[in-house]
Amino acid sequence: xxxxxxxxxxxxxxxxxxxxxxxxxxxxxxxxxxxxxxxxxxxxxxxxxxxx
Amino acid sequence: xxxxxxxxxxxxxxxxxxxxxxxxxxxxxxxxxxxxxxxxxxxxxxxxxxxxxxxxxxxxxxxxxxxxxxxxxxxxxxxxxxxxxxxxxxxxxxxxxxxxxxxxxxxxxxxxxxxxxxxxxxxxxxxxxxxxxxxxxxxxxxxxxxxxxxxxxxxxxxxxxxxxxxxxxxxxxxxxxxxxxxxxxxxxxxxxxxxxxxxxxxxxxxxxxxxxxxxxxxxxxxxxxxxxxxxxxxxxxxxxxxxxxx
Numbered sequence: 001x002x003x004x005x006x007x008x009x010x011x012x013x014x015x016x017x018x019x020x021x022x023x024x025x026x027x028x029x030x031x032x033x034x035x036x037x038x039x040x041x042x043x044x045x046x047x048x049x050x051x052x
Numbered sequence: 053x054x055x056x057x058x059x060x061x062x063x064x065x066x067x068x069x070x071x072x073x074x075x076x077x078x079x080x081x082x083x084x085x086x087x088x089x090x091x092x093x094x095x096x097x098x099x100x101x102x103x104x105x106x107x108x109x110x111x112x113x114x115x116x117x118x119x120x121x122x123x124x125x126x127x128x129x130x131x132x133x134x135x136x137x138x139x140x141x142x143x144x145x146x147x148x149x150x151x152x153x154x155x156x157x158x159x160x161x162x163x164x165x166x167x168x169x170x171x172x173x174x175x176x177x178x179x180x181x182x183x184x185x186x187x188x189x190x191x192x193x194x195x196x197x198x199x200x201x202x203x204x205x206x207x208x209x210x211x212x213x214x215x216x217x218x219x220x221x222x223x224x225x226x227x228x229x230x231x232x233x234x235x236x237x238x239x240x241x242x243x244x245x246x247x248x249x250x251x252x253x254x255x256x257x258x259x260x261x262x263x264x265x266x267x268x269x270x271x272x273x274x275x276x277x278x279x280x281x282x283x284x285x286x287x288x289x290x291x292x293x294x295x296x297x298x
Contacts, residue, residue: 002176003110004111010173014118014169017165017168022276025279029282029286035290035294036286042293043296
C-alpha cells in the first residue's frame, strides 16, 4: 500500500509541477504583452511629439 | 502593433527585432500543444492500465514511465541549449540565444522533476531518498549546470557578452550528458542499466508505453520551447523599447 502512495506522490508532484510551470509561463506572457503595449504607446507619443 | 517609423526599430548585435508576431508559430504551437496533450492522456492510460505490474517492484515501478521521459527531456534540453549556443557563437544571431535561454529554463524544470521522481522511486526500491551513485551524482551536476547557466544569464542581462558566456558554459556542461547516459555501464551503480533494445529484458507492453511517453514528453518540450522562445523575444523587445523611451 505504501508503494502505491509513493507512486501517487511521484505523479502528483510531476503533474502539479508542470501545471505550475505552465501557469507561470502564461502569467509572464500576459505581463510582457501588457508591458509591450504600454511601452509602444509611450514610443508612439514620443514620435508624435517629435513630429509636432 | 507594428511601429511605423524606422527610428523605432530596435537593433542589437545587428539583428532587428520585429514587433510583428511570427505567423508560423501559433499554428505550430496549437498543433504541438494538442498532440502533447493527447499523448499525455494516452501515456497515463498506458502507464496505469495497459502496462503490466512489475512482479518484483510492484506498482511503484510505474514511476519509470514518468521518470525516464522527464530525465530524457532534461538531457535533450541541455543538448539543444548547447547547439543553440554554438550556432549563436558562429552566426551571432540572437534568435539562437533566445532558443538557448528557453531550452535552459525548460530543461531545469524537467531535470528537477527527474531528480524528485527518481528520489521517490529510490525510496521505494533502495529504501533511501538519495545515494551518491554515479548516475545520480552526474545528473545532479547537470542540474547545477542548468542553475549556473540561468543565474549567469540573469546576472549578466541581455547582452552579447552574456550570450557568449552562456554558450561557453553550455559547451562545458554538455560533456556531462554522455557521462550520465553511460555511467551505468562505466561504473558499478545502483541505478538500473539500459534495458531498451536488449532482447527479452522488458515486456513489449512496457517498451511501447515508454516509447509513447518519450514521444509525448518530447512534444510537450517542443510546445514549451515555442512559448518560452516567444516570451524571450517579447521580453527583449520590451526591454529595448523601454530603453528607447527612458
